[in-house]
Amino acid sequence: MATYAIGDIQGCRDEFARLLERLAFDPTNDRLWSLGDLVNRGPKSLEVLRFFKTLGECAVVVLGNHDLHLLALAAGNQRHARDSTLDAVLQAPDRDELLHWLRHRPLFFHSKKKNVALVHAGLPPQWDCTQAAELATEVESALRDTGYQEFLQGLYGNEPSRWRDDLRGMDRLRFIVNALTRLRYCDAEGTLLLKEKGLPGNQPEGALPWFQVPGRRSRDERIIFGHWSTLGYHTEDNIWAIDSGCLWGGELTAIRVRRKKTIERIAIDCPGYAEPGE
Structure with a gap:
C-alpha cells in the first residue's frame, strides 16, 4: 500500500489523471492526500471534485484558499467573484452534495502513522502542529455549523495580521484561515505578510518564508504544503513544498510519503491554462 501527497490541482483534471496513471494509483489499496486547491482557474474543477468525492476514506483533502472561495461564492459572498471559473460547479445538478462534502474537509491533517502533517499554505512561527490542529477545528466547526x-x-480580509491567544469571533477565525490557506511570508515576529507572493530572494527586507523564521515552533515536525507555485518543489528543515505550478504550465507533483524512508518525488509536465499574474 502506498500513500501519495499531491500538490495543487486547480481544476486540471486531465493532468491529474495522467499523474495517477503514472503512479499506478489503486484506490482499493493506496491512499491519496491532497494539499488543497482542487478547484478554480483550470478547466475541469467539477470533474476533480466529483472524483475526490468518490474516493471516500482512501483520500484526505485539506482545504485551500480556492476551495474556500468556492464555498464563499456558493454562500452568496460575491467578493472576488470575477476571479473564478467555477460556474460549472455552481450550476451542477449535484452541486449541493459536492459543496456539503467540501465543507466537511479539514484545514489541517496529521498522520501519526506517517509522522507528517498536511496544510495548504503554512504555519505561523508561534504554532506547533498540535496547536495548529486544535485551531483548525474551530474553523472546521464553523464550516459545518448550520x-x-x-x-x-x-x-x-488580511486583518488581523498577528496571532494573539485572546482573538475572538471572526477575527480569530479569519486569522486561522489566512495562516493555514494563504501564508507564504511573515516577519520574525510572526506578522503575516499576505501580499508577498514571489520567489524567496526577491521579497522586501524583513519578510521571511514562514518555514525559515528562526525559532518557529514547528521546526522539528514534518510538514507537507502546497499553495506557493513560484517556490515550486522545495524541501528543507522537515518541510516539503509540492505546488509546482501545474496551472501555469509547470508540473503536477506527487510525493510518496513514508515514515522513515526517503520521500520520493513523482511529477509530470503540464501545458498550462493561465498566465502568471492572471
Whole structure:
C-alpha cells in the first residue's frame, strides 16, 4: 500500500489523471492526500471534485484558499467573484452534495502513522502542529455549523495580521484561515505578510518564508504544503513544498510519503491554462 501527497490541482483534471496513471494509483489499496486547491482557474474543477468525492476514506483533502472561495461564492459572498471559473460547479445538478462534502474537509491533517502533517499554505512561527490542529477545528466547526453562511460572508480580509491567544469571533477565525490557506511570508515576529507572493530572494527586507523564521515552533515536525507555485518543489528543515505550478504550465507533483524512508518525488509536465499574474 502506498500513500501519495499531491500538490495543487486547480481544476486540471486531465493532468491529474495522467499523474495517477503514472503512479499506478489503486484506490482499493493506496491512499491519496491532497494539499488543497482542487478547484478554480483550470478547466475541469467539477470533474476533480466529483472524483475526490468518490474516493471516500482512501483520500484526505485539506482545504485551500480556492476551495474556500468556492464555498464563499456558493454562500452568496460575491467578493472576488470575477476571479473564478467555477460556474460549472455552481450550476451542477449535484452541486449541493459536492459543496456539503467540501465543507466537511479539514484545514489541517496529521498522520501519526506517517509522522507528517498536511496544510495548504503554512504555519505561523508561534504554532506547533498540535496547536495548529486544535485551531483548525474551530474553523472546521464553523464550516459545518448550520450557520456556516455567516462565517463565509466574513471570510475575506488580511486583518488581523498577528496571532494573539485572546482573538475572538471572526477575527480569530479569519486569522486561522489566512495562516493555514494563504501564508507564504511573515516577519520574525510572526506578522503575516499576505501580499508577498514571489520567489524567496526577491521579497522586501524583513519578510521571511514562514518555514525559515528562526525559532518557529514547528521546526522539528514534518510538514507537507502546497499553495506557493513560484517556490515550486522545495524541501528543507522537515518541510516539503509540492505546488509546482501545474496551472501555469509547470508540473503536477506527487510525493510518496513514508515514515522513515526517503520521500520520493513523482511529477509530470503540464501545458498550462493561465498566465502568471492572471
